[in-house]
Amino acid sequence: MKRGGTIAKTKDLFGSAEEFYALGADEYEEGRRKGDLTRMREGCEKIFHAYVEAAAALVQKQGFPEPDSHGERWGILDKLGRRKLVEIGDSAFLYLHQYGYYGGKMRPEVEKTMKDVKEAIDYVRKEVAHES
Secondary structure: OOHHHHHHHHHHHHHHHHHHHHHHHHHHHHHHHHOOHHHHHHHHHHHHHHHHHHHHHHHHHOOOOOOOOHHHHHHHHHHOOOHHHHHHHHHHHHHHHHHHHHOOOOOOHHHHHHHHHHHHHHHHHHHHHHHO
8 A cells, every 4th residue: 555545544544533432422421311221332332443443543554454353453552562552452342342332231440441542542643643
């Protein structure tokens, strides 16, 4: 892929991450207010996907292909020395994707993990903008 194409793809992935986060946070909060577990679950999944998109943007920016799995993403981020992003990804996978979305269990860690995903997106924003 041409360098310009990589930059465009990176920005698209990052834009998607921000959009998924905003939608997920709104959906989760609305569900919490109304006592609607389904909306909360959908919000958790969108925020998990926001992490996935942000991590993919960073991985691509660093010259790696977009990961196909959580394990692949973990491995690349680990190679890049992004330990904090690996930890946030592990939490997002467990608390947002597995417990929140699939299990419908809104553990106390869910909201902390949402804040951590926001922190990860903010970090990736700086990294993506740094070289563009």
